[in-house]
Amino acid sequence: MGNPKQKWTSEEEEALRAGVAKHGTGKWKNIQKDPEFNHFLYSRSNIDLKDKWRNMSVSANSQGSREKSRTTKAKANPDAPATPLPNTQTSTSITPAANGSSADAVMDDSSKCLLDGKTASKYNAMIYEALSTLKDPNGSDTSAIVGFIEQRHEVPQNFRRLLSSRLRRLVAQDKLEKVQNCYKIKRDVLVAAKTPTPKPKETIRPRQSQTTGYLGDTVEEAAVGAAYKVAEAENKSFVAAEAVKEAERVSRMAEDTDSLLQLAKEIFEKCSRGEIVLMA
DNA sequence: TTTAGGGGTATGC
DNA sequence: GCATACCCCTAAA
Secondary structure, eight states, rough: SHHHHHHHHOOOHHHHHHHHHHHHHHOOOHHHHHHHOOOOHHHOOHHHHHHHHHHHHHHHHSSSSSHHHHHHHHHOOTTTTOOOOSSOOSSSSOGGGGGGGHHHHHHHHHHHSSOHHHHHHHHHHHHHHHHHHHHTTOEHHHHHHHHHHHHHHOHHHHHHHHHHHHHHHHHHHTSSSEETTEEEEEEHHHHHHOOOSSOHHHHHHHHHHTTTTTTHHHHHHHHHHHHHHHHHHHHHHHHHHHHHHHHHHHHHHHHHHHHHHHHHHHHHHHTTOOOOOOOO
């Protein structure tokens, strides 16, 4: 564009790494001003540092291009911060994504009243699972639903409040039926949801004639069973996604630990040479 | 003012 | 042509 490209030297990269190790990610201005790194980074702006760190993190995560990693992250979960980390990181100041901030972001999300689509869908699945399993003909009240879900899933502190709003929303969407203070899955929703392709009349007729008087129960039972299966499948899918996230987080922590080990070695070597090492 | 995220362009393969 | 590196712009905190 305007200025000619100025390739990053290995010294600059090292200075940046050391700066991040000292100040943490996101403290680009501090790193840039730090006299310890300034002679390497004087020609770089804080924005340059940020961009370079971003590029380094993309390579370190070997996720292909910057655009890929960024756009997918940002669009899939706009609330989650996408700050990456290539290598070193102190435990002070800013907490990087690599140390689990993405997971934390999910946790943070669950503490908000406004749920993102994924969380809302997760809660819906939990609700359907609870109602399908409890099978209370009069419906289940909020306490029963909360109790059921708490036994099976880890939930945030204000889960009850979140669940209440979720339940109200499902009632508003005509997916649940509220009778007094109890909630139950709407029959027509169950039937519609669990029979995705409408069956031809011919296939239904013989059943109708055979099960006159019992039609409601049979269909309902099948629908409830199907609803339970769907809820179960959704939950399994969610658990699998969480497991993948956790695996990624652990992998990144291992990389961080490695970097810290290298840093400790350097400090040890300096100390053993009698050099004074200043710690921030 | 600083940072994060998105986008454009140059460069190397 | 594609992936990557670098630079710039802009919104948000």
